[in-house]
Amino acid sequence: MEVLKIATAGSVDDGKSTLIGRILYDTKSLTSDKLEAIEKTSKQKGYDYLDFSLATDGLVAEREQGITIDVAHIYFSTQTKSYIIADTPGHVEYTRNMVTGASTSQAAIILIDARKGVIEQTNRHFFINNLLRVKEVIVAINKMDLVDFSEDIYNKIKADFEILMQKRDYQDQNITFIPVSALKGDNVVHKSKNTPWYKGQTLLEHFELLDTEDVYNVGTPRFPVQYVIRPKTEEFHDFRGYAGKVYGGELSVGDEVVALPSQTKSKIKEIYLYDQSYQTASRRSSVTITLEDDINVSRGDMLVKVDDLPTIDKQFTATISWMDSQNLVTGNKYVLQHGVNKVLAKVDVIHHKIHPDYSGIEEHISALGMNDIASVTFKLNKSIFFDPFKNHRTNGSFILIDSQSNNTVGAGFIQ
Amino acid sequence: MTKDTSKVNPLENEAIYIIREVAAQFEKPVLLFSGGKDSITLVRLAQKAFYPAKIPFPLMHIDTGHNFPETIAFRDRLVKELGLELIVRNVQDSIDEGKVKEESGRYSSRNSLQTTTLLDAIEEFKFDACIGGARRDEEKARAKERIFSVRDDFGQWDEKNQRPELFDMLNGQIHLGQNVRVFPISNWTELDVWSYIEREHIEIPSIYFAHTRETFLRDGLIWSSDDEVVYRDENEVVEERLVRFRTVGDMSCTAAVLSDAADIASVVQEIRESTISERGARIDDKRSEAAMEKRKQQGYF
Ligand SMILES: Nc1nc2c(ncn2[C@@H]2O[C@H](COP(=O)(O)OP(=O)(O)O)[C@@H](O)[C@H]2O)c(=O)[nH]1
Numbered sequence: 202m203e204v205l206k207i208a209t210a211g212s213v214d215d216g217k218s219t220l221i222g223r224i225l226y227d228t229k230s231l232t233s234d235k236l237e238a239i240e241k242t243s244k245q246k247g248y249d250y251l252d253f254s255l256a257t258d259g260l261v262a263e264r265e266q267g268i269t270i271d272v273a274h275i276y277f278s279t280q281t282k283s284y285i286i287a288d289t290p291g292h293v294e295y296t297r298n299m300v301t302g303a304s305t306s307q308a309a310i311i312l313i314d315a316r317k318g319v320i321e322q323t324n325r326h327f328f329i330n331n332l333l334r335v336k337e338v339i340v341a342i343n344k345m346d347l348v349d350f351s352e353d354i355y356n357k358i359k360a361d362f363e364i365l366m367q368k369r370d371y372q373d374q375n376i377t378f379i380p381v382s383a384l385k386g387d388n389v390v391h392k393s394k395n396t397p398w399y400k401g402q403t404l405l406e407h408f409e410l411l412d413t414e415d416v417y418n419v420g421t422p423r424f425p426v427q428y429v430i431r432p433k434t435e436e437f438h439d440f441r442g443y444a445g446k447v448y449g450g451e452l453s454v455g456d457e458v459v460a461l462p463s464q465t466k467s468k469i470k471e472i473y474l475y476d477q478s479y480q481t482a483s484r485r486s487s488v489t490i491t492l493e494d495d496i497n498v499s500r501g502d503m504l505v506k507v508d509d510l511p512t513i514d515k516q517f518t519a520t521i522s523w524m525d526s527q528n529l530v531t532g533n534k535y536v537l538q539h540g541v542n543k544v545l546a547k548v549d550v551i552h553h554k555i556h557p558d559y560s561g562i563e564e565h566i567s568a569l570g571m572n573d574i575a576s577v578t579f580k581l582n583k584s585i586f587f588d589p590f591k592n593h594r595t596n597g598s599f600i601l602i603d604s605q606s607n608n609t610v611g612a613g614f615i616q
Numbered sequence: 617m618t619k620d621t622s623k624v625n626p627l628e629n630e631a632i633y634i635i636r637e638v639a640a641q642f643e644k645p646v647l648l649f650s651g652g653k654d655s656i657t658l659v660r661l662a663q664k665a666f667y668p669a670k671i672p673f674p675l676m677h678i679d680t681g682h683n684f685p686e687t688i689a690f691r692d693r694l695v696k697e698l699g700l701e702l703i704v705r706n707v708q709d710s711i712d713e714g715k716v717k718e719e720s721g722r723y724s725s726r727n728s729l730q731t732t733t734l735l736d737a738i739e740e741f742k743f744d745a746c747i748g749g750a751r752r753d754e755e756k757a758r759a760k761e762r763i764f765s766v767r768d769d770f771g772q773w774d775e776k777n778q779r780p781e782l783f784d785m786l787n788g789q790i791h792l793g794q795n796v797r798v799f800p801i802s803n804w805t806e807l808d809v810w811s812y813i814e815r816e817h818i819e820i821p822s823i824y825f826a827h828t829r830e831t832f833l834r835d836g837l838i839w840s841s842d843d844e845v846v847y848r849d850e851n852e853v854v855e856e857r858l859v860r861f862r863t864v865g866d867m868s869c870t871a872a873v874l875s876d877a878a879d880i881a882s883v884v885q886e887i888r889e890s891t892i893s894e895r896g897a898r899i900d901d902k903r904s905e906a907a908m909e910k911r912k913q914q915g916y917f
Pocket residue numbers: 211212213214215216217218219220254267268269291343344345346347381382383384385
């Protein structure tokens with residue numbers, strides 16, 4: 202079955218959790234015991250409606266404060282697809298969670314409160330989904346019930362958003378507008394009688410018709426070696442397989458490949474998945490590859506096609522999203538994890554901070570704080586093999602790890 | 617030779633990738649094996665990840681002593697057939713050593729006592745990564761869990777301060793004494809697991825299929841009557857029923873469901889149509905809304 206991962210974005214109280222709860226309810230994905238729990242708690246809180254956000258806010262602190270603090274993953278499926286929706290927190294200080302949610306999603310729902318329209322936060326949500334090159338964006342104009350399902354208000358918000366869209370640099374993004382009421386269920390799963398002027402699809406219809414292959418950004422095939430398989434049994438005495446996941450494009454038996462960094466050439470001999478052998482390894486499949494020649498390849502190395510080399514360099518500039526409470530300062534050193542490869546990286550130059558609301562850049566910066574986004578040049582102790590993020594979502598991204606705390610402190614997108 | 621791999625389950629690709637990362641990033645990983653369907657699925661995924669080599673880490677079972685005998689028999693057979701290494705640590709030993717105290721009375725269970733035995737075993741073997749079969753759809757505190765979830769020296773989960781996980785990249789760097797709980801099937805639903813078991817013809821213990829069993833009713837749930845292990849009032853009458861188990865934990869905390877699903881196809885069909893969640897049949901979660909979150913903070917699976 203196809204799997205579609207969707208991230209939600211919106212300010213606090215725009216209705217993200219309610220929308221997800223509504224989708225679960227209308228697709229009959231809430232089991233009776235979960236529904237009972239929601240009914241019970243809604244009643245205890247004195248509500249005269251069902252508070253669907255209770256279906257997703259899983260931590261005690263979240264239920265007490267009535268807000269989403271950490272990303273939750275919600276699952277449901279229809280006849281055609283399995284869906285994974287990330288319910289992300291909406292506070293300004295939680296930008297890092299949004300970047301995280303968007304990084305693993307192929308689609309995003311940006312919620313706008315119809316009473317408030319496009320606000321500064323909306324700019325941020327759009328900016329991040331654009332920065333991370335999320336292919337499908339739904340702009341759900343929510344709480345339409347509170348504005349009498351007014352077509353004028355919907356059109357005004359849409360027009361405001363379209364102005365914002367002119368500022369994006371990822372033009373291939375598909376953007377769709379839908380007027381909804383998460384609380385009442387209009388245009389979420391079922392078509393609304395209250396919006397006769399809206400001729401488009403409901404939120405779920407839209408996702409149902411998406412081809413999941415299309416929402417993955419295509420690039421050239423990259424095969425980072427995760428693990429070398431050497432059984433050393435009698436039956437497989439000389440077997441030497443390279444285990445990993447194929448990104449960007451496909452690889453086939455007979456393809457001429459180069460192993461990086463050694464630049465040794467060989468040909469793909471076999472492609473295995475468990476005990477089956479295949480002619481072609483498709484995008485995103487976890488396989489084991491053997492080569493015609495006995496060359497030296499280890500974890501962190503990469504197999505690529507001979508005529509399709511990535512950039513091999515010890516220095517690059519990237520847009521980074523800083524996620525730690527300790528500042529990033531010029532000269533600082535971090536462990537840089539690029540896929541399954543790890544090197545040491547030094548912050549060479551912080552060029553400028555980028556305001557994630559499209560309000561411009563800020564130069565002469567010496568430090569980055571939590572939730573800052575900036576353009577930074579790094580110097581590495583060893584070369585890595587990368588593509589620009591705009592050409593390759595996987596091979597153009599990395600994370601930064603603080604070697605003292607071991608925490609993941611930042612994410613980067615190579616320019 | 618089959619043409620291409622595009623029809624392979626995307627969830628399977630993800631799980632295999634995660635399991636390989638564990639083998640590559642850690643010194644002493646272990647697969648926590650309960651004998652339930654999720655951990656049996658993990659074993660198959662691990663086999664796939666390293667074929668034609670053997671799984672490069674052992675399995676470990678924290679045995680409460682209250683398991684269904686069918687599960688234990690199944691466990692031993694699986695390990696033997698696949699030539700795997702199995703470590704067993706017993707909750708009974710932790711009780712005998714006075715480290716934990718057995719609960720008594722109507723809702724008594726050894727389920728939460730497992731945590732101490734588990735943490736001791738992690739320390740004993742210096743395991744730095746424990747692979748588990750938890751899924752985010754099981755329970756809402758689990759929905760918040762990372763794929764690589766760091767536990768401190770006391771095995772505790774700091775749910776409000778978790779590492780961000782971006783793209784496919786898994787950060788397994790830890791300090792000495794810490795360990796990582798790894799959940800390769802985080803993104804699978806109960807139905808995904810059952811469909812996979814069906815498609816892959818994976819063997820599972822017989823108690824997952826309909827059988828007649830001596831049972832009694834309590835709080836609307838059906839309990840296996842085994843007076844050694846499961847507390848029962850005099851007025852709780854034992855009756856024979858046609859049942860199966862949807863989830864397999866301890867006898868004292870896992871309720872059966874009425875079912876005539878005798879083979880895997882009918883089980884998959886039953887799950888598809890089911891209106892109650894898997895954990896609805898587990899009394900350990902019903903204790904309070906925050907039950908799972910609390911147990912996880914203390915180091916539970
Ligand atoms: N009237 C109305 N209220 C809504 C709608 N969607 C959400 N709400 C309410 O807005 C509040 C915040 O919703 P919640 O889902 O927690 O927002 P989140 O912070 O984005 O997750 C709750 O009181 C909801 O009941 C809607 O479509 N119409």
